[in-house]
Amino acid sequence: xxxxxxxxxxxxxxxxxxxxxxxxxxxxxxxxxFAAFFGVFAWQRVLDxxxxxxxxxxxxxxLGGLNTLVLLTSGLAAxxxxxxxxxxPHALRERRIRQWLALAAVLGVAFCLIKAVEYHLEFFTGPxxxxxxxxxxxxxxxxxxxxxxxxxxxxxxxxxxxxxxxxVETVCAFWHMVDLIWVLLYPLLYLVR
Numbered sequence: 001x002x003x004x005x006x007x008x009x010x011x012x013x014x015x016x017x018x019x020x021x022x023x024x025x026x027x028x029x030x031x032x033x034f035a036a037f038f039g040v041f042a043w044q045r046v047l048d049x050x051x052x053x054x055x056x057x058x059x060x061x062x063l064g065g066l067n068t069l070v071l072l073t074s075g076l077a078a079x080x081x082x083x084x085x086x087x088x089p090h091a092l093r094e095r096r097i098r099q100w101l102a103l104a105a106v107l108g109v110a111f112c113l114i115k116a117v118e119y120h121l122e123f124f125t126g127p128x129x130x131x132x133x134x135x136x137x138x139x140x141x142x143x144x145x146x147x148x149x150x151x152x153x154x155x156x157x158x159x160x161x162x163x164x165x166x167x168v169e170t171v172c173a174f175w176h177m178v179d180l181i182w183v184l185l186y187p188l189l190y191l192v193r
Contacts, residue, residue, distance in 0.1 A: 018082070019170030027177045030148070034181055037144070038188065041137045048132040053193065055134025061190040063118045067111050068186050074107035075179040078156075078172040085165040097163040104175065105156040108149055115146060138189055145181055152178045 017024050045052045081100035087093055122128075128135060152175050159171040 017173070019166060019173045023170045023173050027174060030177060031181075034141075034144075034184075037137075037141055038184070041141065041188065044133050044137065048134075051132030052134045055128075055132075055138065056190065056193070058122060058128065059138070059190050060118050060121055063114055063121075064186050064190045067114050067118075068182060070107050070111050070114065071179050071182050074104045074111065075176055077101070077104040077107065078175045081159070081163075081168055082172045085163065085168040094163050097168060098160050101156050101160045101163065101168070101171075104172075105153055105160070108153045108156065108175075112146060112149060112153075115142065141185055141189065145178070145185060148178050148181065 015021060077100050081097050081104065084093060084096045084100060152171075155171040155174055159168050
């Protein structure tokens with residue numbers, strides 16, 4: 001503890017990761033939760049392959065693919081902000097960090113808007129097929145992911161406000177986790193037959 005005279009216990013293997021080690025505790029716990037959801041989804045798909053296939057046919061894979069490109073580009077902008085935050089201080093450094101983070105955030109908002117359009121097309125423009133549990137999982141998984149996107153957007157706002165290197169690294173580590181989850185969700189929900 002700082003100021004207590006006690007040695008810092010360290011974070012073990014988390015100490016060498018970028019950003020605050022606590023974000024890695026959060027990231028690991030979130031990845032475990034999503035892994036559990038993916039496992040239950042796969043189990044239910046095995047029990048009802050026809051229902052899941054019928055539900056999957058109702059989705060818009062092009063919009064899901066577009067969202068994948070948008071979110072990966074947002075992740076690239078976040079990575080550029082981290083790279084900029086590690087440069088020696090100069091007059092434009094803070095401004096460039098903020099610009100990259102703002103681009104990441106704008107693309108994150110675009111992801112949410114595209115997802116909203118997709119939900120509208122899927123649920124309000126025609127009857128849903130009898131898909132068993134597919135749409136329960138679809139809404140649960142994509143909704144839970146969207147909640148992480150919104151939380152990540154809030155974190156990006158904090159980093160834009162205070163673009164210190166440790167803050168930028170911490171926030172962008174979480175944002176990359178959001179990218180990773182979508183890269184796993186997209187083929188699982190839209191492509192794997």
